[in-house]
């Protein structure tokens with residue numbers, strides 16, 4: 001299959017209507033989209049990504065008003081959060097209606113839904129009359145794409161079209177939340193909306209249930225998600241440099257510069273010390289550093305606040321498989 005890169009929302013819509021796959025830009029990362037109501041299209045997503053079918057997909061809709069077409073009910077708190085963060089990097093896990101195929105939710109009775117904040121994808125969703133199932137547009141287990149070129153690099157030949165919407169503004173996947181029977185907010189994945197902002201909006205604490213493995217009952221991500229091919233270690237950078245004197249080292253840091261003869265590449269994610277900027281640069285940096293001749297990647301632990309939590313989560317998952 002020839003993969004076309006372009007900015008034509010109409011072509012993208014027509015292909016999706018025919019059951020083809022289109023990569024779509026969002027503010028978080030690029031998604032690999034197909035018609036969520038068409039099981040054949042949904043199956044193609046799993047195949048193109050090489051993703052196990054027990055790992056459910058997020059569906060993308062044009063506005064919060066459409067939510068009740070796909071979910072049975074939602075708490076008032078969901079609406080309060082939507083007023084503040086929608087469209088945006090917040091995914092709601094809610095009881096699904098029949099119309100959503102079990103294949104999308106991997107058999108779970110809850111569906112994950114979000115309203116992405118990107119003008120091209122908003123226009124696309126406005127043009128079609130079905131929701132889009134879209135996981136991040138990377139091969140299963142690799143770093144999520146934050147540009148059309150990233151998608152092209154790994155999925156060319158496997159999908160019909162890549163809607164090029166430039167670089168992703170947030171650069172990290174959405175925060176995934178659900179509500180327990182007492183309507184407490186449960187956070188399943190830390191992401192583009194910081195926990196503190198959810199807590200400030202509702203005036204209450206959230207409950208963290210970040211899971212290491214993916215299954216409908218244990219939402220989250222596999223630990224090996226986001227893994228670079230080059231081994232990555234998170235920790236005290238100066239100590240790790242000393243410990244790895246026999247290796248060519250690449251460093252990923254927040255704002256600090258490290259000097260050592262073995263450091264062959266140094267990526268500072270935000271010289272000004274801004275976590276939003278660091279988040280935006282993270283996945284591109286992981287891809288870039290993976291192309292160098294470094295033997296190992298050593299990354300700092302970021303401040304555990306705001307988007308720093310999501311950055312730490314992604315870095316920790318990237319290092320896991322080498323342990």
Ligand code: TXA
Pocket residue numbers: 026028029030031032055056057058089091093104105106108110111112114116134135136137172173174176214215216217218219220221222
């Ligand atoms: O920002 C994002 O959320 C991006 C963009 C494209 O929207 N999407 C994304 O999708 O990150 P994906 O498939 O890479 O990650 C979705 C996560 C997975 O960990 C999956 O297990 C979880 O959401 N998930 C999806 N549907 C679920 C469900 N019904 N129950 C539990 N977990 C679910």
Ligand code: MG
Pocket residue numbers: 135136144
């Ligand atoms: Mg993903």
